[in-house]
Amino acid sequence: MKVLVSVKRVVDFNVKVRVKADGSGVETANVKMSMNPFDEIALEEAVRLKEAGVATEIVAVSCGVQACQETLRTALAIGADRAILVESGEELQPLAVAKLLKAICQKEAPQLVILGKQAIDDDSNQTGQMLAALLGWSQATFASKVAMEKEKATVTREVDGGLETISIKLPAIVTTDLRLNEPRYVTLPNIMKAKKKPLETLKPETLGVDVCPRLITLKVVEPPKRKAGVKVADARALVEKLRNEAKVI
Amino acid sequence: MSAYTAPLKDMRFVLNELAGLAAVARLPGYQDTTPDTADAILEEAAKFATEVLDPLNYSGDQEGSNWNDGSVTTPRGFKEAYKLFCEGGWSALSLDPEWGGQGLPKLLSTPVTEMITSANMSFSLCPMLTQGAIEAMLLSGTAQLKKTFLPKMFDGTWTGTMNLTEPQAGSDLALVRTKAVRTGEHYLISGQKIFITFGEHDMTSNIVHLVLARTPDAPEGVRGISLFIVPKFMVKPDGSPGARNAANCASIEHKLGIHASPTAVMVFENAVGYLVGEENKGLAYMFIMMNAARFGVGLQGVSIAERAFQRALAYARERVQGRDLVEGTKAVPIIRHPDVRRMLMLMKSQTEAARALAYVVAASMDFSLKTTNKEEQKQHQAFVELMIPVVKGWSTETGTEVASLGVQVHGGMGFIEETGAAQHLRDARITTIYEGTTGIQANDLVGRKIAREGGVTIKAWLAVVSAFEKKELAKSQSADIKVIGQRLAAGVQAVSESVDFILATAGKDPNAAFAGAVPFLRLVGIVAGGWQMARAALVSEQKLLDKASDPGFYSAKISTARFYADQLLSQAPGLAATVTSGAASVMALAEDQFLAA
Numbered sequence: 001m002k003v004l005v006s007v008k009r010v011v012d013f014n015v016k017v018r019v020k021a022d023g024s025g026v027e028t029a030n031v032k033m034s035m036n037p038f039d040e041i042a043l044e045e046a047v048r049l050k051e052a053g054v055a056t057e058i059v060a061v062s063c064g065v066q067a068c069q070e071t072l073r074t075a076l077a078i079g080a081d082r083a084i085l086v087e088s089g090e091e092l093q094p095l096a097v098a099k100l101l102k103a104i105c106q107k108e109a110p111q112l113v114i115l116g117k118q119a120i121d122d123d124s125n126q127t128g129q130m131l132a133a134l135l136g137w138s139q140a141t142f143a144s145k146v147a148m149e150k151e152k153a154t155v156t157r158e159v160d161g162g163l164e165t166i167s168i169k170l171p172a173i174v175t176t177d178l179r180l181n182e183p184r185y186v187t188l189p190n191i192m193k194a195k196k197k198p199l200e201t202l203k204p205e206t207l208g209v210d211v212c213p214r215l216i217t218l219k220v221v222e223p224p225k226r227k228a229g230v231k232v233a234d235a236r237a238l239v240e241k242l243r244n245e246a247k248v249i
Numbered sequence: 250m251s252a253y254t255a256p257l258k259d260m261r262f263v264l265n266e267l268a269g270l271a272a273v274a275r276l277p278g279y280q281d282t283t284p285d286t287a288d289a290i291l292e293e294a295a296k297f298a299t300e301v302l303d304p305l306n307y308s309g310d311q312e313g314s315n316w317n318d319g320s321v322t323t324p325r326g327f328k329e330a331y332k333l334f335c336e337g338g339w340s341a342l343s344l345d346p347e348w349g350g351q352g353l354p355k356l357l358s359t360p361v362t363e364m365i366t367s368a369n370m371s372f373s374l375c376p377m378l379t380q381g382a383i384e385a386m387l388l389s390g391t392a393q394l395k396k397t398f399l400p401k402m403f404d405g406t407w408t409g410t411m412n413l414t415e416p417q418a419g420s421d422l423a424l425v426r427t428k429a430v431r432t433g434e435h436y437l438i439s440g441q442k443i444f445i446t447f448g449e450h451d452m453t454s455n456i457v458h459l460v461l462a463r464t465p466d467a468p469e470g471v472r473g474i475s476l477f478i479v480p481k482f483m484v485k486p487d488g489s490p491g492a493r494n495a496a497n498c499a500s501i502e503h504k505l506g507i508h509a510s511p512t513a514v515m516v517f518e519n520a521v522g523y524l525v526g527e528e529n530k531g532l533a534y535m536f537i538m539m540n541a542a543r544f545g546v547g548l549q550g551v552s553i554a555e556r557a558f559q560r561a562l563a564y565a566r567e568r569v570q571g572r573d574l575v576e577g578t579k580a581v582p583i584i585r586h587p588d589v590r591r592m593l594m595l596m597k598s599q600t601e602a603a604r605a606l607a608y609v610v611a612a613s614m615d616f617s618l619k620t621t622n623k624e625e626q627k628q629h630q631a632f633v634e635l636m637i638p639v640v641k642g643w644s645t646e647t648g649t650e651v652a653s654l655g656v657q658v659h660g661g662m663g664f665i666e667e668t669g670a671a672q673h674l675r676d677a678r679i680t681t682i683y684e685g686t687t688g689i690q691a692n693d694l695v696g697r698k699i700a701r702e703g704g705v706t707i708k709a710w711l712a713v714v715s716a717f718e719k720k721e722l723a724k725s726q727s728a729d730i731k732v733i734g735q736r737l738a739a740g741v742q743a744v745s746e747s748v749d750f751i752l753a754t755a756g757k758d759p760n761a762a763f764a765g766a767v768p769f770l771r772l773v774g775i776v777a778g779g780w781q782m783a784r785a786a787l788v789s790e791q792k793l794l795d796k797a798s799d800p801g802f803y804s805a806k807i808s809t810a811r812f813y814a815d816q817l818l819s820q821a822p823g824l825a826a827t828v829t830s831g832a833a834s835v836m837a838l839a840e841d842q843f844l845a846a
Contacts, residue, residue, distance in 0.1 A: 030799040032257075034292075073289055185301070186293045188338035188351055195286055 001148075003046045003055045004110035005080065006101055007039040007062050009071040010121040023219045026121070035071050037183075038116025040078070041176040044183040045146060046114055047079035054148045055112075057081050061104055063097050065089060069199060076194035077186045083199040088211055096204075096211035098130035103207035105135060110171065112153070117142050117175040128175035138168040142177040250669050251563035253303040253368050253556060255295035258802060259601060260360045261288075266788045267781060268356055268608040276619040279354045287357055294361040297337060298368035301330050306369045309509030310672045314450070316501045321449040321511045327372065331452040335405030339365070340376055344383060348395075349403040355618075359548060359611040363604070366552035370676045371509035373552075375408055375447045377545055382409025382459045384538050385476065389526030397484050398457050408453050412442040412460040412479075412515055413535070420689055422532060423470040427462040429477055429522060438462050438479055438522040441499075441514065444683070448513025449481075449498030455490045456481040458515065460522060461531050468529065476531035477522035495520040506675030539685075540637050544610065546684040547640035550648030551603045553680065557648075557655035557673040558596040564659050564668065565589050583658075591816075592658050596651045598813040601806075602778030603644040605785060610636045631706040635698050636777065642690030642767075643774025645680035652677040691766035694773065700755035700762065704748050707773075711748075714780045715741050722783055727790050729811040733783050736818035740776035743825035747772060750829040764835035765828035772824035779818040786810035 011017055012032040020027050035043075049055040060075035062068040063086040072083035086100045105113060118125035132139035140146075140155035144163065147154040157164045158177045204211045232238045242249045264270040264287070274282040305326045312324040334340065343358035344350025366373040383402050386395060401407040418424035427440025438460055442448075449456065458479040467473030482490035495518040502512040526534055565584040573581045583589045613636075616629040652674040656663035663670040681687045699707055718741065722734035747769050755762040789803035789810075797803065 030802075070285065070288070073285060074292075077289065077293075185297055185333060185337050186289075187336060188290065188293070188342065190338075191286065191289045191293060192281060192351060194289070195281065195283070 001049075001055050001112065002057045002059065002108065002110040003049060004059045004061060004101075004105065004108060004113045005039070005043045005046050005075070006097075006113070006115045006127070007043065007060055007071050007075050008036040008116070008119045008121075009033050009062065009064055009068045010036045010119050013037055013120055019220050019222050023221060025217065025220050033067070033071075035074055036116050036119045036121075038118060038120070038176055038178070040116075040183040041178070041180050042114040042116050042174075043075055043078050043080065044181045045174075045176060046112075047184075048181065049112075049146075049148065050079065059084060059108055059110065061086065061101065063088065063092050063100050072199055073194050074186065076197045076199070077191045078184065079190070080197075082197055085199065085201045086204060086207065087201050088204050090204075090211050091213050092211055093213050093215055094124045094126035095130055095214055096209070097127050098134055099209045100204060100207060100211065101127070101131050102134045103209055104202075105131075105171075107207075112148075112170060113137075113173045115173065115175045117177055128173050132173040135171075135173070137171050137173055139173040139175075140166055140168050141175040143174050144177050144179045146174060146180070250307065250667075251560050253299050253306075253559060255291075255298060255364045255367075256555060257291055257295055258799075259604065260291060260363070262785070262788075262802070262806070263601075263605050263608045264356065264360065267605050267784055268612040270356055270612075273354050273356050273612050273615045276354070276615060277621065278352060278619055279615070281352075282354055282357055290353070290357060291360060293337075294339070294364050297333070297339065298364040301333055302365060302368035302372055305330055305372065305509075307669050307672065309369065309371055310506075310676075311508075311666075313508035314501060314511035316449075316498065316511070319449070319497055319499075321451060321498060321501060321513070323450050323452055323511065324509045327509065328452045330369075330372065331375065331405070334372075334376065340379065340405035341403045344380070344403060345387060348387075348399045354615045355611045356608060356615055359608055362545070363548055363552050363555070366549050367556040369509075370549060370553060371507045373549075374507065374510045375450070375452070376405070378411055378446050379405070379409040381411050381538055381542055382457060384541060385411075385459055385525060385534055386478070388537055389476075389530075389534050390478070394478060394523055394525070397488070398478065398480070401455070401488070402457060406453060407455040407457055408447060408450070409457045409459065410445050410448050410513075412445050412448070412458050414444045415441060416443055420686065422461065422474065422535075425461050425463060425474055427460065427517065429462040429464050429475060429524075431464065436462075436464075436477060436522045436524060437519040438477055438496075438517045439519055441516050443514050444502070445513040445515045446510060448511065448515045449501070450511055454482070455484075458496055459525070460517065461535070462522070464528055471532045473529055474531040475528045476525040476534050478525055479517065479520050479522040483521065505678055506672070507679055540614070540633060542684050543637050543641040543690070544607070544614070546680055547637075547642075547644040548607050549680045550644035550646070550677070551600065551607055552648075553673055553677040554596065554600040554603065554644075554648040554651035557652040557670065557677070558593070558600050560668070560670055560673065561596060561655040561658035562593060564662070564670075565593060568660075568662075589658060592654045594809070594812045595816065596654050596658075598782070598809045599647045599651055599778070599817065601785070601809060602782050602813055602817075603640075603647050603774075605781035606636070606774075606777050607640050607644060609781060610640050628709075632710065635694075635706045635710060638690035638694040638698065639770065639774050639777055641685065642681075642687045642694070642770045643778070645677070646687055646771065647774070649674070649677045649681055687767055687770065691770040692763060694770050695751055695755065695762055695766045699748060699751055704752050707744070707748055711741055711745055714776070717780070717784070721787060725787060725790055727786075727807065729807050730783070730786050730790060733779075733786055733810055733814040733818075736814035736821075737776070737779050737783050740772075740779055740818045740821035743821035744773055744776050747825050747828040754832075760836050761832040764832035768824050768827040768831070772821055772828065775817050775824070776821055779813060779821075782810035782813045 012034040018027045046058045058080045060080035060083045115128040142158045143155045144158045145156035309324040315322045341350035343353050346352035429436040460477045460479050479496050483492045485491040499514040499516045568583045569580045573585050613629040613633050620626050655670045659670045662668045718737050751762045786807045789806040792803045
């Protein structure tokens with residue numbers, strides 16, 4: 001069974017993100033970038049499926065600038081067998097990425113596509129769902145447990161009310177939640193091996209996908225600074241403030 | 250408590266701009282060290298060091314290793330971390346691929362080791378000693394010994410130790426008394442060894458001790474010492490550990506620092522040992538590995554300095570105390586105060602200088618090993634020989650000084666164990682002692698590396714620094730770099746005068762030459778570090794002119810180099826005065842005058 005995993009290059013989760021002076025977006029120059037943590041979980045799940053003898057090949061895909069090659073090399077070091085970069089200098093929005101992935105899926109015919117449920121930069125949480133819709137495949141989002149069977153998968157999903165377990169028909173789209181697994185550390189021999197694994201570069205045009213942004217970012221601002229607190233005289237004053245000022249009760 | 254962050258930006262800068270990673274990667278056998286691979290390795294090592302090893306540093310210190318009836322338990326988490334370390338393949342980074350190593354250049358294993366040591370110095374000692382034992386066996390072990398022990402040591406399944414010191418034989422190994430009696434194919438080893446790092450622990454199923462001992466008819470002194478492999482458990486024909494060998498841990502030491510690292514007293518009672526190489530050549534084998542071992546300890550100085558600096562910086566940005574001298578009415582973070590700033594700059598600038606020097610020497614070690622150009626090989630080898638005592642002696646003294654400043658930045662809280670600052674000072678303190686004290690390093694520098702060869706290598710190096718200053722620094726438009734150049738020129742002059750003094754006195758008045766050996770070592774360290782900081786400043790000036798990204802990093806580099814020139818290079822003439830005229834008073838007192846109450 002072939003498994004396809006998408007990985008996104010994002011600002012590292014340890015970095016304190018800053019907004020650009022002109023408010024057009026966040027500062028990414030000279031900022032440490034790494035693989036979206038949810039995608040790491042997706043890849044880990046695929047590697048475990050391969051180790052369990054369920055998956056036979058893992059293809060990692062990234063869409064974005066040339067530097068995404070680094071992210072793909074990391075994916076190869078974690079355990080992907082080969083990688084595909086869809087190179088584009090455009091701002092790639094979820095719909096564009098979903099269309100690109102759809103084209104790749106049609107080419108590669110995987111039985112399972114695993115994606116992070118969202119990327120920690122824009123927090124869209126859309127690509128997986130859009131991809132499922134575009135392909136007309138079944139989907140299981142926010143997975144915290146995946147059990148593969150012949151032609152289908154049983155997936156436990158983290159939903160607001162608790163856990164929901166569903167059975168989906170393959171081929172399918174799964175998006176990962178935090179508790180699905182704990183990604184491994186990359187080993188040094190695997191970093192060296194990753195150099196020799198194939199990494200193919202494609203362009204959106206060759207896949208016949210129009211990646212023009214459909215959304216316009218008007219302005220990006222920092223969250224308001226936290227204001228100093230005040231001491232209230234007694235419980236009555238607190239309740240009064242919560243009700244009338246904060247309007248939370 | 251602040252967490253360790255790997256200084257990847259500075260590491261990359263030093264690797265690429267000062268130490269010449271690209272040139273090293275062109276050496277035969279190092280072609281795999283492409284920039285993207287180097288980056289990936291640094292990133293993953295950083296992740297491992299910060300996520301796995303750093304969280305165990307403080308708890309490991311508090312808990313320590315514990316001895317009970319011959320067994321040693323390492324602190325909680327160490328066993329698991331060691332397993333991850335081995336699974337990650339970090340145990341054989343720069344070792345021979347023939348036996349399962351990755352065969353990466355020393356220049357790349359150096360930053361990796363720096364990170365592992367910064368995150369957890371106690372932990373780092375176990376793989377470090379194993380590597381030393383591996384190198385000894387690679388050099389002179391028989392095919393059978395290699396086959397039995399090396400594969401398991403390469404992948405970390407078994408660890409290695411170095412058993413040199415005995416109670417009466419410390420810096421002077423001529424006094425080693427442990428006995429080795431030949432019995433058929435092997436030897437029976439008897440005696441006591443002390444200060445054996447990770448001599449006993451619970452992280453692996455076997456431990457391979459390398460032991461210095463004497464055969465019954467061996468000549469007196471250093472020419473009668475042989476090297477033996479003594480496994481904790483005998484190895485069965487199928488390669489698994491078998492019967493227990495009579496190599497036991499009698500106790501572990503209670504130490505000032507590196508508490509998590511068990512320092513064992515080892516007792517050998519007719520333990521089975523296998524000769525490595527030939528009889529009576531043990532010390533010669535040790536000498537071949539000495540450069541690597543001393544370099545490794547020098548790097549610990551850099552590691553601990555970096556860690557202490559990061560912790561002090563985090564505290565200085567948080568701790569609110571006292572008003573700003575210029576504009577303040579309310580209390581500000583102490584980083585705003587000039588003296589705290591001075592301390593932080595001393596920490597930062599010396600750490601960066603020591604790192605740069607260590608990496609540059611690492612690159613030369615790669616060249617001396619791999620280049621096919623004989624002349625180039627000779628030059629690099631001579632430079633390495635000259636600089637090893639400097640990297641070991643100066644970087645560890647600097648590391649200790651920086652860790653002490655780290656405590657000072659914390660004020661009273663630095664004296665309290667909770668902040669972690671004190672641990673770095675306690676851990677650092679061993680680095681100027683083991684693998685040859687600072688005094689031994691300074692004697693090596695003055696005696697073997699300068700006097701014995703008439704100062705040829707150090708004069709060649711001074712000519713390089715001087716030419717760099719006159720031809721390249723002088724061209725700079727930057728006012729800061731002009732000052733750096735003047736200070737560096739004065740530094741070169743100071744070393745040069747001291748070298749002349751040493752060459753003139755070493756033969757006829759050795760006390761005069763050696764009384765100033767440690768100040769001389771400091772002088773050479775400061776100037777060598779200043780040379781690297783000047784090179785860094787010059788590269789940074791060009792980067793700024795080229796409008797390279799991250800101008801903040803480069804302008805900070807120039808300012809840091811300027812600070813180093815003003816505060817450290819400026820000490821060079823004074824140190825030269827100590828070297829050239831301070832000797833008489835060092836030896837002036839009669840021994841009984843020390844006793845006068």
